[in-house]
Amino acid sequence: MTLDELITEFDRGLRSIAGVSRMSRPVPVPAPVAEDVAGAAEADMTLPERAHSAALMRVNHVGEICAQALYQAQKLATRSPALKDAFEHAAQEEEDHLAWTAARLRELDSRPSLLNPLWYTGALAIGFAAGCLGDKASLGFMAETERQVERHLDGHLAMLPEADRHSRAIVEQMRDDERMHGQSATDAGGVELPAPVKALMRAASKVMTQTAYYV
Template identity: 50%
Template structure:
């Protein structure tokens, strides 16, 4: 007599994972991203230099410089919240396994940026944006919509996103206080990674988006950056 280990009424055949399972998995991932429990896979670019937040200053920054640096890093943190949601939304309904893996790999690398920005905000005595759940939900929905446009446009959306982020990070390297070397080292590594993501998308057949789509993305990014700097 064969011993049965399955629960009464349970099928002896493994259940095939469906879209509901995928959505539940993404919900769990979103919670990790938003509650700060995600972990980086690479070392913190700012290293282990001494830092302090006392008397309104950090690492020799004036209170005004500290506040400004925190605002910029909060914007960068929101950008990584959006990148996580965007790429995972694109991957969820992508029909090509290779492209799906490419998108998820990029999302996983963006986790490092997310963790680094949050750590730097803590060092600066500040906090992430209060609107992060809204940013995540909006970006995830946008990613799902992009995934329905076909592989070439899906990758084109990724390439354009990374191109705009690259420009945005270069501007932050100009805007950061000269003495804020810790934030600068983080932003430089983020920029280098984003360049790699853009090139990966282009090398895999990304189709350049039309001008209206690019302008709309810039307008949405402007709203996000202005809002996240303060809230």
């Protein structure tokens, strides 16, 4: 990797942690429906509901911080130009997610996780370790990560207040993108990870989500 590429990745990392993200797609918006179908208007959300939505979106924002770090590290580790391009494409879409969740947090009068530098550094190390195991293992790690994120987002859709249609629209689009990323990694030759590795990934994710909900 050239010096210019390293500088670019360093800049992306700083912007991710600082919350200065660029989006290539507009923030998803809910489809217009009649008020009686939509349920309570967002303006009528209770304070506990708004706080719950904000906490869930903070967790999702942390997930996108980690995604940036993972894809950056895997891109650094591979020597394959095709895989570098694939990781870059996925990272750009994940940067949309990062910007969307940050915008939603502001709308809900909330904040990102105070531990974002820690989440980013940890994910960077994990991603580089996965990348060093070879391209097939790295792609397998990407595919399993996206599968777990997809299930996690399904859970958030079940937990978000019914009235918070704006957060739902964002999470639904994120889930669709994650599904596509995971399938692309599998199609590119990603191998199935051992069950203990999958379990360890789930445990680490649980610690992160439970902590980021509050901090």
